[in-house]
Amino acid sequence: MKKSLIRNIDQGVIMKLNKILKNTLLIIFACFALSACATSKKTSGQMQGDVYTGTDTVEYLASGVPDRVFFATNESVLTTASRETLRKQAAYLRKNSKITIVLEGHADERGTREYNLALGERRANAAKDYLMTYGISSNRISVLSYGKERPVDSGSNPLAWSKNRRSVTVKAN
């Protein structure tokens, strides 16, 4: 009991740090490295830890510009791969300055409906913040959380859940 409490507090501190300094890449990097160590993860096929790394469900905004990023369970931290995807999206959006976008945040089915709505919103905002640091104006971005209401994969297994924990960038015009 005591141990789990301490661990929870640790996590809380990390999250808060994250929140405050989320635009400072270095810190995000450090946090991510930390949390990756804390829950030592194995790589298997289309997942790294429990983050989806495959391309089955991915669509493209333009050639070479994937439309979505994936998250670990209960997390809204962007992975290295997610940040790379978002940098590509930012470059594309800078070139096509008339395009506005909706960031649709999603959660997997293994959580309560209301919390998942909040989590989807938090994930979409993680993507929004990153796009903004790469020069995309906030008035071109709106955010929409679907919680667990719109899975792409109807499976009840870890791989399906990893595909569903996502933020999808959708052109709005």
Next chain:
Amino acid sequence: MRILIHIIIYLILIPSKSFGLIEVDITRGNLDPLPIAVSPLSIDENSRQNFEKILKKRNIGEEISKIIEVNLKTSGLFNPLNKDAFLQAPDIANLKPRFEDWNLIKAQALITGKVSYIDEKLRVEFRLWDVLAGKQMDAKAFTTVPTNWRRVGHIITDKVYQRLTGEKGYFDTRIIYVAEEGPKTKRIKKLAIMDQDGANNKFLTLGNELVLTPRFNPTSQMVTYLSYFRNLPRVYLLDIETGTQEVVGDFPGMTFAPRFSPDGKKIIMSFAKDGNSEIYTMDLENRIVEKITNHPSIDTSPSFSPDGKLICFNSDRSGYQQIYVMKSDGSNVKRISFGKGLYGTPVWSPRGDLIAFTKLHKGKFYIGVMRTDGSGERLLTENFYQEAPSWSPNGRVLIFYRETKTDDKGEGFSAKLWSIDLTGYNERMVKTPTDASDPSWSSLLSN
């Protein structure tokens, strides 16, 4: 539907003394339900024919007694006996039961009654008898429009339940829920409402937009829910009598997880902005909006205590989802869930002493209850996926929804409503015409 149903208790037959008569203990699991005989309500031929014309039911007396029987059986506390064994005719039993006959078939309690057609109205009287003591325990009569016949059955069940358990019933109530259809990836959801026993199911929206989490106002026929109308997820207020609806407040982002305050005058909900969900209230009379929480974590699923002084809610400020309690002004926040796993959807019991919740631990979902300080945690049911408990108005039963695991091809998904007694006994599926989720139990429609 009518708000005011003109049921007039105009006749209260001699109330009997209470000592020494049968009692049903509902505080522990009832493995030995009370044997009760529900004699078909007697009806004279003229009344029978009139009701057959109006209601298309051959014998409305029998129909009403069937409703009482099903209600009693569903409660898990009573065992309605097979009518084939009844020796006494309904009309004579209602005048004066021959207790030896009822004793012979092991009935401990007996319900008799009479239905008549008077001035185009339905008049129903019923009597509850203690068979062993040979005494009448309760007797009442109701007059109402004939189309209310099902409600009369529910009200009689409420009276019987109250007389035998000492607590108010929950049978003359309705459930609002989300009806679901279509594949899991493109689910179509509609608001639906039905009587507590599944009768009179009615869809309230067409399914054009996603709707979630409807909740009854405890004091009126208003409902608050989340709608994705025009892809803007916002909390709405719906009057189920008139069908009028409106957005609650003017928030520049998603509002969700709405519930009414116990006096029905405020809505409490979450508002999400920049990745942070906070809890707000809005007064429905003066439209004043107040921010209750102030923390960079997710704060959601708020629920008032019945006296309105406290709020329980769900927050991940410790790193993971846990249950917290605070004063209604947002001060004095205390975490109350400390068991292993994640905790969500806290709902305060209408009796005030317990909080029901959903728990996720090692890949299983549980519905449980704890005291309001977090002590005495008790898990009532375990499953692959279930959540969102809602209390019966007497705080004795929880209704929630359960989803099935899909197979390797992603098929076989279903969502159904289930109910379980606070004791952990009497777990049962609540039948709905389509798949269903997010149930919310109304208050008693009459008292």
